[in-house]
Amino acid sequence: MGIIEWVTTIFLLAGAFFFFAGTLGLLRFPDVYNRLHALTKADNVGLGLITIGLMLQVDNWVLALKLLLIWFLVLLTSATAAHLIANAALRGGLPLWRRP
Amino acid sequence: MNISAGGFDILLAAVLPLLAWYVLSTRDLFKAVALFIAYGLLFSLIWVRLAAPDVALAEAAIGAGLTGALLLDTLGRIGSRDTSGAASAMEPEGGPPDARES
Amino acid sequence: MDGLYLGVALFLLLNILLGMVRVLRGPSPADRMLAAQLFGTTGVAILLLLAEALAAPALRDVALVFALLGGLTVVAFVRRAWSPPTQVNKE
Amino acid sequence: MSQFSLYAVISMLIFSIGLYGFIAHAHLVRKILAVNIMGSAIFLLLISAARRDPTAPPDPVPHAMVLTGIVVSVSFTAFALALTRRIYAETGQAYLPETEPAISAQKQDIVQK
Incomplete structure (x- = not known):
């Protein structure tokens, strides 16, 4: 196992x-807000770390770009969803x- | 490797009937729809395991996204209380479904 | 390496099953939708790991579609379905 | 036990659960969910039958049928939900007219007790 695998x-x-x-x-x-x-x-962070770990393994830079795009889309989606739910709840x- | 792959199959096969039962037996329809969205997601994982990525793609596109949105939209219109059925036939009535004009 | 990918994917599947408790128990509908959102993201991670482990590059496209449409249900929920306790729904 | 027989048994179990839910519940949204669950069980049976021999590539014909079936089930869901909304707008309840009087009679009975 090389350094990249580690x-x-x-x-x-x-x-x-x-x-x-x-x-x-x-x-x-x-x-709800804490959750x-x-x-x-x-x-x-979780999906970002997994994406970076997988990007080190692919040998084609287009595939690495695709993984990065997936992470970016999830970032956008999760930020939008969190804002919408927090706004509606508030x-x-x-x-x-x-704290009781 | 075989243990992990077999673990996927066993876990999915054990959870899906349970999830279907919960979808059909919970009182609150919001809960049923949220469980149904999770059910569709696990189904696309099953299709990945069965080497059918085309079906998984179709399920992800319209099963997970569109069906859940349609069901939630309808629930917002007609209310999420189910005062009938096998689950609640013996319960006293918890109030009429709100007769909001649409 | 394949064993590691499959093991992490199995662990993430167990995470989904653990989060199902919040869907079953969550007091408000927003909690249930939050759990569904987390399931979508975890499903994307599982699909990416399986694409590498099973050598099936088509699964990355499935993950891409998941990432695109994962927010659709939450947006439909907030805009059309959820009327929080004290708010009068004006439609 | 091979993958095929495991998923075939599970799909029949899910189909039975969906059929029970379809019969036993009166709320229309619940009936639509039950039909969706029954349909997904049938899709699971077809896809696992297409992969009955794990060494060969899977049979493409059931895959095509399942793809068509997914689209049909989504459009069925949309149409049935539109009908449900119409029924709700007309009667104020999301039940079929045949089942609704029986339910209210039962509730009257419970309230009187």
Whole structure:
């Protein structure tokens, strides 16, 4: 296993860890706004690390560009969705969580 | 490698009937539709496992995106409370479905 | 390397199944849609990993379509379906 | 147990669940969901039958049928949802006229008890 394989392994495991942290945050956080926070971390950082790890393995720069495009689209989608849900919840008067 | 691939098959095959049962037996229709969206996503993973990426592409395009949007749009119009059916036939009525003019 | 890809993909599938608990339990509809959004992103990651592991480049196109249409359901949910508790729906 | 027999058994299980849901529930959106679930079970059976021999490339004819079927099922869903909205706009309820009086009679009974 060369140095590239080791770097890919590290990136993939870090991405999987971020996805796991996002899912755990979705389960454990008490509030829609807090859960949004956990969710966007999983979307952006987790998928980004996995994409970078896979980009090191492809041998064609067009394929690497395609992976980058997928990550960019997910970034755009997740930012839009998070903003829309947070805006609707805040405007609709969903109460904020306070530490009891 | 074979263990991981077989694990995919076993997990998907164990979860999908359970998910179908939950979709059809929950009281809240919003919950049913959200579960149905997850069900479509797992189905496209099954098609990847069965070496049919063309079907997975079609399912991703219209199964996951379009059907969920159509169902959510209709639920926003007619309300998400299901006061009938096998799940809730023995429950006292929780209020009429809101008769909002459309 | 293929074993690593498949293992990480299996782990992400287990994450999806774990997040299903939030769909089942979530108090407000927004929680359920948030979980569905996370499933979409995790599905993109699984598809990319499987494309590398099974040597099937067509799966990257499937992932691309998923990434494009993943936001459609959330937008339809917020704009057309969800009326939060105190808001009067004006249509 | 091979991949084919596993998915064939699972697809029949899902089909039975969908059929039960279609019969047992009166709400129209739930019926549409049940029909979609039954359709996806049939697609699963066809695709797994196309890959019955894992060493050979899969049979393209069931793939084409399933692609057509997916498009048909989406357009069916859209049409049925439009009909549901129409029924709701006319009657204020999302049930078929045949099942609706029985339900309200049952509810009257429960309320009186």
